[in-house]
Amino acid sequence: MAEVERILLEYNIEGGNFTRAGYASSQIKKVLKQMQVDLGVIKRTVVASYEAEVNVVAHAYSGTMYVAIDPEAVCIELVDEGPGIPDIEQAMQEGFSTASVSVREMGFGAGMGLPNIKKNTDHLEIDSQVEKGTRVAMTIFLDPARRNKEQQQ
Amino acid sequence: MDAARLPGPKAIKTGVMQIKEIAGILDARVLCGEDKMDYAVDAAFASDLMSDVLTLKDDHVLLITGLANTQTIRTAEMSDIHCVVFARNKKVSEEMLELARENDMIVLECRYSVFKTCGLLFTAGLSPVF
Numbered sequence: 675m676a677e678v679e680r681i682l683l684e685y686n687i688e689g690g691n692f693t694r695a696g697y698a699s700s701q702i703k704k705v706l707k708q709m710q711v712d713l714g715v716i717k718r719t720v721v722a723s724y725e726a727e728v729n730v731v732a733h734a735y736s737g738t739m740y741v742a743i744d745p746e747a748v749c750i751e752l753v754d755e756g757p758g759i760p761d762i763e764q765a766m767q768e769g770f771s772t773a774s775v776s777v778r779e780m781g782f783g784a785g786m787g788l789p790n791i792k793k794n795t796d797h798l799e800i801d802s803q804v805e806k807g808t809r810v811a812m813t814i815f816l817d818p819a820r821r822n823k824e825q826q827q
Numbered sequence: 828m829d830a831a832r833l834p835g836p837k838a839i840k841t842g843v844m845q846i847k848e849i850a851g852i853l854d855a856r857v858l859c860g861e862d863k864m865d866y867a868v869d870a871a872f873a874s875d876l877m878s879d880v881l882t883l884k885d886d887h888v889l890l891i892t893g894l895a896n897t898q899t900i901r902t903a904e905m906s907d908i909h910c911v912v913f914a915r916n917k918k919v920s921e922e923m924l925e926l927a928r929e930n931d932m933i934v935l936e937c938r939y940s941v942f943k944t945c946g947l948l949f950t951a952g953l954s955p956v957f
Contacts, residue, residue, distance in 0.1 A: 693922070696901030703905070717907055721881050724905040728898075781877030781894050781902070790882055 681705065683741040687730045689756065692780050695731040698739045699724040702750070705743065712818045718794040719814045723750050725787040725794075726810050730754045732777040734807065743816075747796070751811040759802040766792065766800075796821055843867045844953045846910055846933055849889065852947050853937040855912065859924055860933030868910060870954040873945050877902040885956050891944050893917050900926045900934075912937055914944040 683705070685698035703720045711719075723739070730737035734756025742749045759765045766788050773783025792798050797813040815821050847864035850857055857864070873891040874880055880890060880902050890908045892899055895917035903911050904926075910933040913919055919927075919936055927934045937944055949955065 693897055695898060696905070699905060700901070713907070717905075720905045724901065725881060780896060780898050781875060781880075782898070784876055784878040786878040786882065790878070793882075 681743040685739045687737040689735040695728050696724055699727050711816055715818050719748050722791045722794040722812055725791050726752045728782055729787050732773055747813050747815045749813050753809045755807045758804040758806055758808055760804050762800050842952055843869050850935055852951050855935040855937040858919055858934040859928050863933050870956045871948055872956045873941050880906055893941050897923055904930045914941045
C-alpha cells in the first residue's frame with residue numbers, strides 16, 4: 675500500500691435524492707484505489723459507506739459524510755438531520771425496516787443496511803435522537819491482517 | 828415437461844463463463860463494455876433487491892436483475908461487480924450507461940425473464956454464487 679498522510683474528505687448528502695446516492699462512496703473508492711489499499715478492504719469500506727449513505731438518502735432530510743483516511747484506518751462519520759432511530763437495537767435486527775415504498779422500489783429497505791454495515795466494519799457506533807437526527811461512525815483498518823487478528827481475540 | 832428430459836446433475840457443467848458466451852446464450856444486446864467480451868465471471872447472482880447484492884463477498888460475479896435504475900449500477904460498483912444483465916426487457920437509461928462506462932462495466936440487456944435468463948446460464952454451466 676502507498677504511504678499516505680491524513681486525508682480528509684467531506685460530502686453533503688441530500689435526503690430523498692436517489693440520483694446522487696452513492697456519489698460520496700464512489701469518491702472514497704477512487705481515493706482508496708489510488709492509495710493501493712487492499713481490494714477486500716476497499717470493498718468492505720465502500721459497501722458500508724454506501725449502505726450508510728443510502729440510509730441518509732432514504733430516511734433523513736439532509737446529512738454530511740466526514741471521511742478521514744490515515745495509514746492505519748479509514749474513519750467515516752455520517753451525521754444527519756432527520757427523524758432519528760427510536761430503538762437502535764431493533765434497527766440492528768436483520769429484516770427490520772421503516773423504509774417507504776419508494777425506497778423499496780429502488781432495491782433497498784429490506785432491513786439489512788445496518789447489520790451489513792456492522793459486518794463490514796471493524797468498529798461501529800450509532801447515536802440517535804428522535805426527531806433530531808442520527809450519527810453513524812465506522813472504522814475500517816487498512817491492514818486486512820489486523821481485522822483477522824482482532825476477530826480471533 | 829417430461830421430467831426425464833430435465834438435465835441431471837451430471838449433465839450440468841459448472842464453472843466460469845466469458846461475457847461473449849453469456850451474451851450469445853441470452854441473445855443479449857451489449858450496451859457498453861464491447862471491448863471486454865473476453866472478461867470471465869466465476870458465478871452469477873440474480874436479485875432485484877440491492878441490499879442482498881451488497882452482502883455478497885465473492886468477486887467476478889455476474890449480476891442478473893430486472894431493477895433498472897442508477898442504484899443498480901452504483902450497487903454493482905460498490906460490490907466490484909463488473910457485468911450486469913438487465914433481464915425481462917428492462918431498458919437501461921443513458922444516465923445508467925454513463926455511470927457504467929465511468930466504472931468500466933459491461934452492461935447487457937436481454938428480453939428473457941429473470942427465471943429464463945438464470946435457467947439458460949445455469950444449464951450452460953455457469954455456477955451460482957451459493
